[in-house]
Amino acid sequence: MIEGKALITGVGISDCGRRLGRDPWSLTAQAALAAIADAGLTPAEIDGVSTYPGALASTPGMSGAGADDMRSLLGLNLRWYNGASELPGQLGAIVTAMAAIGAGLANHVLCFRTVWESSAQTQIGSRSETMRSGVQRERSQWIDPIGASHSTYGGLTMQRYMYESGTTREQIGQIAVVARANAALNPAAVYRDPMSLDDYLASRMISDPLCLYDCDVPMDGSVAFIVSRADLVNDAKRGINIAAIGSAPGFDEAAAMMWSRTDLKPADVDMAQLYDGFSVLTLRWMEALGLCPRNEGGRFIEGGHRIARDGELPLNTNGGQLSGGRMHGFGALHEACVQLRGEAGERQVPKRPQVTAVSSGAEAFTSCLLLTL
């Protein structure tokens, strides 16, 4: 087991926002240096780098800073590095760092995710235009002739989920409404203005029944972590323990793997930071992780009280990707660490969480982590 052999010892985040006009390297360096300092380390002690998706296989805006770029930029002396887009979800970059540490390949691994999609869309073109080459062309033959897009996936998923579970838009809307309320307390969130359920229901349709507020928002920013060999950590007080990993393809498969690697149970989870590229995906994750019964997600979140900051299962407490901005699971992991440490300031969950579930991705591109103090 690689769990228990590695801790998250440092977290860092860059300036975040819409169209910052900053280049991805400087964003990454800002987050990375913050994380290294937070871990009480110096760049000279970092001997591993792990990132999703890496610079080479990426599309403009979705990365832009690779593992080797950071070696060069920060002058790191590496023993191991990895940048890859074919991972078990974006958080697979953390899983591979843990595996490298468990195998003795590295002691302190810098993990990061950088997006500058918001600026790239201004400078280069829309997402659909920036994904037009090589492998993407092979895949897009199933999408382009019928005029589909990423939001098509969200709409089809949401429609079928509502049909099978009897969930209403009023219920699903609470994912977005609660996220917005949380974002109001997060200075780094993109959208912080108050939003009611009526606002949600009145927002324009993108791909019925998927509306604007069901979709996460492109942004610029970088999040970094230091994953360290546990027996090298002197001040373990601030280290976050990764109690279990789920890295299998599929919501249910990743969740089952995670629970098979710990004695903890879904009932022990007292906070959740779950992927919300589309709001319905958060419900899929809640159910897969056993945080509510199958097909009961809509009824569980109805009214929003149970998933509010002071509810039984605080959810996406930084505003998630819907209001906070699209950091592809790394924003969720950052928020989980900050909350577990009790360092979330104004948005700190009143009853400090002890066990947190974090997830990223959808369908066959999924990973989840169970974090404990």
Added chain:
Amino acid sequence: MSDMQRVAPPLTTRTADFWRSGADGVLRIAHCRACNFYMHPPQPLCRRCHSTDVGFDPVSGKGTVHSFTINRYQWKPGMPPPYVIADVELEEQAGLFVQTNIVGVAVEDVAIGMKVAVEFEQAEEAFIPVFRP
């Protein structure tokens, strides 16, 4: 949707026979002749029995709407919204889905469970399968 100016798909080794199939009005799906298993998108190897005896064989072209969405955004210059994109489950095999457009019906009248049948719209050398109630 006959006025749609569709983006033609690339006719790759793996998929050219699929995209050309509609020239005679017949939908053909990648089919394992060893174990009678259909696969879409097509694969050159059967994922169930791993036989390489896979080819494009005719299917009925009849199916059921498994899920659908009304697209409201103009992603392609030649495709003005709204239009319906759906996962159609073909009657030949449970779980055999084709992602497609539903045509010939008002977008608000499409429903999960609706029975549909294939027809084709040409884009350059390709024939795009779409479905009509």
